[in-house]
Amino acid sequence: MTTQTAPAAKDLSTPQTGRPPHTTAVSGGTAGADQPAPDRGRTSIADVVVVKVAGIAAREIPGVHDMGGGLSRTIGAVRDRVPGGRANVGRGVKVEVGERQTAVDLDLVVEYGVSVMDVARDVRENVVDAVERITGLEVVEVNIIVNDVHLPDEDDPENTTGSRVE
Incomplete structure (x- = not known):
């Protein structure tokens, strides 16, 4: 939530809207x-x-194993290993936000054996519910791209236990 209360603060608002960049007015109070x-x-x-x-x-x-494309997942895995680093919960998510509505695009990696259509439906439902409940914005669409399937025998970089030789 962005508020401007201190008159001495640097004005980062855009001339067209009077709001800080990359924000959307949800309520236009008086x-x-x-x-x-x-x-x-x-x-x-x-x-x-x-x-x-x-x-x-x-x-x-x-059923959602990870999010993001191959390169972003690789960079994210490295970033997650850095001491003091935090996981990037926004990896694989793009949004367009308007005055009262938003559209969401998601890149997913699903677990092998689950129904992709069921996972996509459940993700869509959960995202719409969470975004509308928390932000008050109407979600007009949630587009999902499933760009990979995680196989049971694939090793995750964080689950590697060591070298093949001793």
């Missing part, structure tokens, strides 16, 4: 002491908020 408290001011949601909510919601579904 100013004035005569207004009810919930209507005083404006609420803006940064695009990264929608990305993170959608990424977490998609990963909650059984």
Whole structure:
């Protein structure tokens, strides 16, 4: 949530909207002491908020092994190993955010043996529910690309236990 309360703060707003870049006004409140408290001011949601909510919601579904394309997963695996580094919950998620609506694109890797259509349906439902509940934006579409299948015998880089020789 982005608010501008300090007059001395650097103004990062865009001239067209008066909002910080990469944010969307969700409620266009008004100013004035005569207004009810919930209507005083404006609420803006940064695009990264929608990305993170959608990424977490998609990963909650059984059958989703990972997210992102091959290169982004490789870079993410390296990043996850760095001490003090955090997992990138937004990997594999792209969003377009408008004034009251958003569209979400997801790149998934599913587990072998699960129904891709069932996983996609469950992911779509969970993402729509989470984004609408948390941000208040209407989700107009969730596009899913399944770009890989994780096989049971594939070793994950983080699960490698050592060398083949002793």
